[in-house]
Amino acid sequence: MLYIKIERFALKGDIIYSETQEKFTCNEDSFLVCVDGRVEGIYKVLPDCFINIPVKDYTGKLIIPGLIDMHTHGPQYSFRGLGMDLELIDWLNKNTFPEEGKFSDAVYAQKAYSIFVKELVKGATTRACIYATVHMEATKLLMDLLELTGLKCMVGKVNMDRNCPDYLKEDMQESIANTREWLQETLHSYKNIVPILTPRFFPSCSESLLKELAVLQKEFNLPLQSHLSENKSEIEWVKELCPDTNNYGEAYELGGVFGKNGPVVMAHCVHSPAEEVMLMKDNGVFIAHCPESNTNLSSGIAPVRTYLDHKMKVGLGTDMAAGSSNSIFKTMVMAVQVSKLRWRLVDGNLKPLTIEEAFYLGTKGGGAFFGKVGSFEKDYEFDALVMDDDKIEHPGLLTLPQRLERVIYLSEGRHIAAKFVAGKNIFAFD
Amino acid sequence: MLYIKIERFALKGDIIYSETQEKFTCNEDSFLVCVDGRVEGIYKVLPDCFINIPVKDYTGKLIIPGLIDMHTHGPQYSFRGLGMDLELIDWLNKNTFPEEGKFSDAVYAQKAYSIFVKELVKGATTRACIYATVHMEATKLLMDLLELTGLKCMVGKVNMDRNCPDYLKEDMQESIANTREWLQETLHSYKNIVPILTPRFFPSCSESLLKELAVLQKEFNLPLQSHLSENKSEIEWVKELCPDTNNYGEAYELGGVFGKNGPVVMAHCVHSPAEEVMLMKDNGVFIAHCPESNTNLSSGIAPVRTYLDHKMKVGLGTDMAAGSSNSIFKTMVMAVQVSKLRWRLVDGNLKPLTIEEAFYLGTKGGGAFFGKVGSFEKDYEFDALVMDDDKIEHPGLLTLPQRLERVIYLSEGRHIAAKFVAGKNIFAFD
Numbered sequence: 001m002l003y004i005k006i007e008r009f010a011l012k013g014d015i016i017y018s019e020t021q022e023k024f025t026c027n028e029d030s031f032l033v034c035v036d037g038r039v040e041g042i043y044k045v046l047p048d049c050f051i052n053i054p055v056k057d058y059t060g061k062l063i064i065p066g067l068i069d070m071h072t073h074g075p076q077y078s079f080r081g082l083g084m085d086l087e088l089i090d091w092l093n094k095n096t097f098p099e100e101g102k103f104s105d106a107v108y109a110q111k112a113y114s115i116f117v118k119e120l121v122k123g124a125t126t127r128a129c130i131y132a133t134v135h136m137e138a139t140k141l142l143m144d145l146l147e148l149t150g151l152k153c154m155v156g157k158v159n160m161d162r163n164c165p166d167y168l169k170e171d172m173q174e175s176i177a178n179t180r181e182w183l184q185e186t187l188h189s190y191k192n193i194v195p196i197l198t199p200r201f202f203p204s205c206s207e208s209l210l211k212e213l214a215v216l217q218k219e220f221n222l223p224l225q226s227h228l229s230e231n232k233s234e235i236e237w238v239k240e241l242c243p244d245t246n247n248y249g250e251a252y253e254l255g256g257v258f259g260k261n262g263p264v265v266m267a268h269c270v271h272s273p274a275e276e277v278m279l280m281k282d283n284g285v286f287i288a289h290c291p292e293s294n295t296n297l298s299s300g301i302a303p304v305r306t307y308l309d310h311k312m313k314v315g316l317g318t319d320m321a322a323g324s325s326n327s328i329f330k331t332m333v334m335a336v337q338v339s340k341l342r343w344r345l346v347d348g349n350l351k352p353l354t355i356e357e358a359f360y361l362g363t364k365g366g367g368a369f370f371g372k373v374g375s376f377e378k379d380y381e382f383d384a385l386v387m388d389d390d391k392i393e394h395p396g397l398l399t400l401p402q403r404l405e406r407v408i409y410l411s412e413g414r415h416i417a418a419k420f421v422a423g424k425n426i427f428a429f430d
Numbered sequence: 431m432l433y434i435k436i437e438r439f440a441l442k443g444d445i446i447y448s449e450t451q452e453k454f455t456c457n458e459d460s461f462l463v464c465v466d467g468r469v470e471g472i473y474k475v476l477p478d479c480f481i482n483i484p485v486k487d488y489t490g491k492l493i494i495p496g497l498i499d500m501h502t503h504g505p506q507y508s509f510r511g512l513g514m515d516l517e518l519i520d521w522l523n524k525n526t527f528p529e530e531g532k533f534s535d536a537v538y539a540q541k542a543y544s545i546f547v548k549e550l551v552k553g554a555t556t557r558a559c560i561y562a563t564v565h566m567e568a569t570k571l572l573m574d575l576l577e578l579t580g581l582k583c584m585v586g587k588v589n590m591d592r593n594c595p596d597y598l599k600e601d602m603q604e605s606i607a608n609t610r611e612w613l614q615e616t617l618h619s620y621k622n623i624v625p626i627l628t629p630r631f632f633p634s635c636s637e638s639l640l641k642e643l644a645v646l647q648k649e650f651n652l653p654l655q656s657h658l659s660e661n662k663s664e665i666e667w668v669k670e671l672c673p674d675t676n677n678y679g680e681a682y683e684l685g686g687v688f689g690k691n692g693p694v695v696m697a698h699c700v701h702s703p704a705e706e707v708m709l710m711k712d713n714g715v716f717i718a719h720c721p722e723s724n725t726n727l728s729s730g731i732a733p734v735r736t737y738l739d740h741k742m743k744v745g746l747g748t749d750m751a752a753g754s755s756n757s758i759f760k761t762m763v764m765a766v767q768v769s770k771l772r773w774r775l776v777d778g779n780l781k782p783l784t785i786e787e788a789f790y791l792g793t794k795g796g797g798a799f800f801g802k803v804g805s806f807e808k809d810y811e812f813d814a815l816v817m818d819d820d821k822i823e824h825p826g827l828l829t830l831p832q833r834l835e836r837v838i839y840l841s842e843g844r845h846i847a848a849k850f851v852a853g854k855n856i857f858a859f860d
Contacts, residue, residue, distance in 0.1 A: 078825055081839030082832055084766065085784060112825040119823075298770040298782065324763075324839040333754075336514065338771070340728040345775050352728065354515060393549075395508055395542040402512055409511030409754040412842045 007423060008035050010050065011384060013058035015042055016400045017065050017376040018360040021308065025376075026400040031055065032063055034382040037423035041378060058386045061417055062403055065374050066126025066383035067328035068366030070288035071225070071267040071317025073131040074142050074155075075100050075109075077116035080321035084296050088231035091297055091322070093165075100133045100158075101167045109138035113145055121149040123326055123413055126383040126421045127370050129154045129225050129265060129288070129317075131198055134168055134175075136182050143186055143193045150426045152370065152383075154223055156198025157182050159213060163204045176212045183220055192421075194223075201227040202238050202251050210255025217262040223369070224257055225288075229276065230268035231299045249276035249285075259283030265369055267317055270294050270302045277310065286313040286369050289361065291334040293319035301342040304335065305350040308357065315366020316358075329408045332358035355405050386418040387411065437853060438465050440480065441814060443488035445472055446830045447495050447806040448790040451738065455806075456830040461485065462493055464812040467853035471808055488816045491847055492833055495804050496556025496813035497758035498796030500718035501655070501697040501747025503561040504572050504585075505530050505539075507546035510751035514726050518661040521727055521752070523595075530563045530588075531597045539568035543575055551579040553756055553843055556813040556851045557800050559584045559655050559695060559718070559747075561628055564598055564605075566612050573616055573623045580856045582800065582813075584653055586628025587612050589643060593634045606642045613650055622851075624653075631657040632668050632681050640685025647692040653799070654687055655718075659706065660698035661729045679706035679715075689713030695799055697747055700724050700732045707740065716743040716799050719791065721764040723752035731772040734765065735780040738787065745796020746788075759838045762788035785835050816848035817841065 011034075015027040033040040033050055043050075076096060083095045103109045120128065130146075130153055132139035139157040146153045157179060161172045170178070179197070186195045197213050199205040205213075217224050229235055229248045242251040249272065252258040258279065265286040272280070280287065289304050307314050316331045317323075323331070332355070339353040353361075367374020373381050387407050392415065398406070407415070419426040441464075445457040463470040463480055473480075506526060513525045533539045550558065560576075560583055562569035569587040576583045587609060591602045600608070609627070616625045627643050629635040635643075647654050659665055659678045672681040679702065682688040688709065695716040702710070710717065719734050737744050746761045747753075753761070762785070769783040783791075797804020803811050817837050822845065828836070837845070849856040 081836045084835075084839075085782075108825065115823045115825060292767075295767045295771055298774045300774050301771065337722075337725045341725060341731065341768070341771055341775075344728045344730050345771075352515075393545045395538065395545060405514075406511045409514075 006036050008033070008050065008053045010034065010046065010053055010055045011058055011063055011386065012055050013061045013063040013386065014400055014403070015063045015376060016404050018356070018364050019375060019377060021357045021360040023356055024359070024401050024404065028400060029059065032376060032384065034423045037382055039376050039378055039380045039382050042376060056418070058417065060390060062387040062389050062400070062407060064385050064387065064404065065363040065367070065376060066385050066419065066421060067124045067362050068315055068370070068374055069125045069128035069318050069326070069328055070265055070286065070315035070366040070369065071129055071290055072320050072326070074113060074116050075103050075133050076321035077119070078112050081324040086297070088234055088297050088299065097165050097168055101165065103133040103135045103138040104167070106137055106141065109135070109141055113138070113142045117145045117149060119326055121151060121426060124385055124416055125151070125326065125328055126385070126419065127152045127367070127373060129196060129369070131156055131158055131225070134158045134160055134170055136178050139182065140186060143190060147190045147193045150192060150421050150424050152192050152421055154194050154196035154225070156196040156225055159199045159209055160204040161206050161209045172206060172209045172212070175209060176216070179213070179216060183216065187220060197222050197224040199226050199257060201234070202248065203234065203241060207255050210252070210257050214256030214261050217257065221262060223263045223265070225265045225267070226252065226257065228252070228266035228269050229272045230270055230294070231297065232271060235271055247273050247276040249279045253279060259285045263369065267319060268294060268299065268302065269307070270300045277306065281310050281312050284313065286315060288315055288317035288366070289335060290317040290319035290323060290331070291338045292325065292331060293322035295334065295338060296324065297322050301338045301346065303342070303347070303350055304339060304353060313365070313368060314361055315369060316362045327413055328362045329411060332362045332408050335361065355408065359404070359408065382420055382423040384420045385416060388415045388417040391415045436466050438463070438480065439484045439486065440464065440476065441486050441488055441493055441816065443491045443493040443816065444830055444833070445493045445806060446834050448786070448794050449805060449807060451787045451790040453786055454789070454831050454834065458830060459489065462806060462814065464853045467812055469806050469808055469810045469812050472806060486848070488847065490820060492817040492819050492830070492837060494815050494817065494834065495793040495797070495806060496815050496849065496851060497554045497792050498745055498800070498804055499555045499558035499748050499758055500695055500716065500745035500796040500799060501559055501720055502750050502756070504543060504546050505533050505563050506751035507549070508542050511754040516727070518664055518727050518729065525751070527595050527598055531595065533563040533565050533568040534597070536567055536571065539565070539571055543568070543572045547575045547579060549756055551581060551856060554815055554846055555581070555756065555758055556815070556849065557582045557797070557803060559626060559799070561586055561588055561655070564588045564590055564600055566608050569612065570616060573620060577620045577623045580622060580851050580854050582622050582851055584624050584626035584655070586626040586655055589629045589639055590634040591636050591639045602636060602639045602642070605639060606646070609643070609646060613646065617650060627652050627654040629656050629687060631664070632678065633664065633671060637672070637685050640682065640687050644686025644691050647687065651692060653693045653695070655695045655697070656682065656687065658682070658696035658699050659702045660700055660724070661727065662701060665701055677703050677706040679709045683709060689715040693799065697749060698724060698729065698732065699737070700730045707736065711740050711742050714743065716745060718745055718747035718796070719765060720747040720749035720753060721768045722755065722761060723749035725764065725768060726754065727752050731768045731776065733772070733777070733780055734769060734783060743795070743798060744791055745799060746792045757843055758792045759841060762792045762838050765791065785838065789834070789838065812850055812853040814850045815846060818845045818847040821845045
């Protein structure tokens with residue numbers, strides 16, 4: 001006879017999450033039951049079958065889904081909050097490439113990635129899509145460090161075979177050979193970490209490189225991440241590099257890396273023309289909206305309302321170090337803020353985002369890229385944050401949605417009492 | 431023979447501050463000498479005359495001027511981060527007035543103001559211009575609480591005699607009589623706190639009320655604060671209320687409260703037409719730029735570059751609760767950020783603010799409203815913050831300006847090791 005141990009427990013507290021973009025689902029003073037890493041249900045009183053399971057009592061605290069960072073750069077963490085006076089291409093050349101070059105040195109990589117990972121695990125993020133650098137060894141190191149945290153992450157060795165400094169430039173064949181080797185080493189080595197294909201962006205990847213990555217994507221059934229239509233000069237550059245296409249998205253489509261060969265997330269989409277938007281929608285491409293990054297690099301404001309109206313797949317990204325903060329709460333706030341400025345200054349037809357919509361994007365919206373993630377509906381993976389929002393003092397009484405809104409605006413990385421990913425308690429809070 | 435005890439001490443650390451908007455003044459590993467509450471000088475080696483003074487050793491830490499909040503609302507602290515889906519007039523009616531009404535109750539006022547003051551003293555602000563409510567008793571309570579902190583603040587009992595709910599509306603004569611009584615009680619009662627005249631904004635103050643306040647301003651030689659050209663509907667409303675004037679500023683000028691009878695600070699100035707700008711400049715009116723507030727209420731983005739080009743007096747304001755944060759560091763970041771969006775989306779001729787300019791605005795720019803405040807030049811009042819920026823980990827070496835930039839972007843209210851106001855150590859850090 002075979003016995004399988006099923007892990008079961010419950011968290012007790014004030015539960016709030018998103019099923020839809022329109023409103024929060026609230027369960028005051030209730031039990032959130034986890035069975036084998038997934039949400040089994042929410043109960044005001046535990047039913048008989050769960051009466052003896054362990055209960056972690058967080059009465060009076062908020063329990064919300066873990067936050068999903070759809071787009072960030074591990075090696076750039078060191079220069080977040082620095083040199084914010086440039087636009088994309090100059091910023092890459094002056095700040096980013098020199099810093100990324102340092103990750104050929106394993107000692108430096110260890111030092112820098114340790115800081116990045118330590119801060120990530122301390123924050124509210126439970127899952128992230130992360131760019132590493134072109135360096136295979138440093139990328140594996142980052143994956144090793146992340147694996148130990150219990151966070152579920154997709155990590156990408158970057159591919160670049162043109163338009164970047166020699167110290168980062170790969171030969172196309174070598175880039176693919178290294179990527180294949182890296183995939184073979186990492187695809188089944190981790191419990192929490194999976195590799196994600198990562199052509200940096202079109203200007204630094206030849207069409208042949210993209211086509212080879214498309215083959216790998218299909219062969220290994222992998223997700224893929226890149227950047228799209230972030231900055232106007234970048235878009236002009238893509239037009240020069242690939243004159244026969246109508247838009248930036250089509251250049252990726254030509255390379256086979258725009259959703260037809262596997263799941264794709266594209267960061268930014270600030271200036272996507274209508275045809276590109278439709279291509280993304282048709283191909284099921286995810287959009288990682290990165291409002292702080294788009295502000296800091298003077299890129300502009302993405303028309304997220306348009307993407308929501310089209311029922312496209314959208315999540316949020318911190319995009320460090322163009323974004324200065326690793327907090328998806330802060331990203332939610334900025335998503336609302338810049339949507340207001342866009343509405344006021346650019347297009348009065350696109351209504352600002354609500355806080356409910358921003359929270360949806362930072363949980364269930366981005367979570368969909370990871371499967372059934374980012375909500376407390378039945379069978380969703382059990383990613384939960386417990387927020388001790390009492391610490392944000394208030395002289396009166398507040399509703400659950402008000403308490404969540406205050407956590408989003410005011411917690412600033414503080415007041416996390418516990419964090420669970422797929423049912424596992426994250427050690428930093430254990 | 432008369433002996434006067436002169437207090438003298440020095441702080442040792444990495445000193446950085448603004449003399450001009452263009453660049454930081456840096457003194458690595460130096461002594462900042464305080465004599466009788468003012469900056470005496472900065473020395474690499476202490477001169478003989480100071481060889482025996484007490485030295486607080488903050489080696490390796492950043493020493494910067496205290497931050498100046500030119501505009502905030504004490505009673506609104508409770509609903510910061512809440513109900514951010516409205517524009518100014520609706521937001522006042524739905525959120526602000528009902529909350530301010532509660533301050534007729536001394537018990538509630540004590541509870542709410544205690545939270546506001548506790549958080550203010552814990553943060554990086556050393557001086558602030560603060561709106562209270564129309565209630566005299568609660569306003570005195572706020573002043574009492576602030577006095578104990580050692581922060582130097584200007585606090586205003588609000589005046590309103592029209593266009594507000596009955597529970598807040600004052601009769602004009604009663605408003606002036608109460609204000610006179612409040613001034614007599616508070617003008618010389620505090621060491622750190624001074625009253626500031628506070629007509630809420632033109633729509634809620636009759637011309638006669640303004641004229642009486644102008645008399646008080648002259649008689650008592652007082653500063654005055656109000657709001658100007660924040661929101662387009664508000665500006666239209668002022669035009670209806672005061673049809674014979676060419677702009678909102680002229681309506682205040684007509685009331686005698688626009689700088690001719692004493693120092694005035696006006697919050698916002700988002701949509702000020704050229705004539706209003708010139709009137710402000712001619713009258714020496716200070717502008718409190720409140721970028722987070724202007725974003726959250728969808729007001730727009732103030733053309734701060736224009737004001738700097740005109741060499742006008744500008745500082746920064748958090749404007750809680752339209753702003754969610756009490757941090758002037760965060761306000762500096764948002765000042766830079768929204769200036770980039772304005773440049774990208776509205777007017778490519780007005781270059782974005784630099785971090786040097788934003789820091790200047792939040793220290794010496796706003797400090798000028800308080801006298802010689804906000805810099806470490808000789809004879810400036812000794813307001814200093816000691817920042818333990820080592821806690822914001824970095825894998826390499828950083829210059830002083832880089833360390834300051836990281837503090838501004840990343841400290842999020844943390845890492846304050848000490849705070850001094852006019853030479854006094856603030857107890858929360860003592």
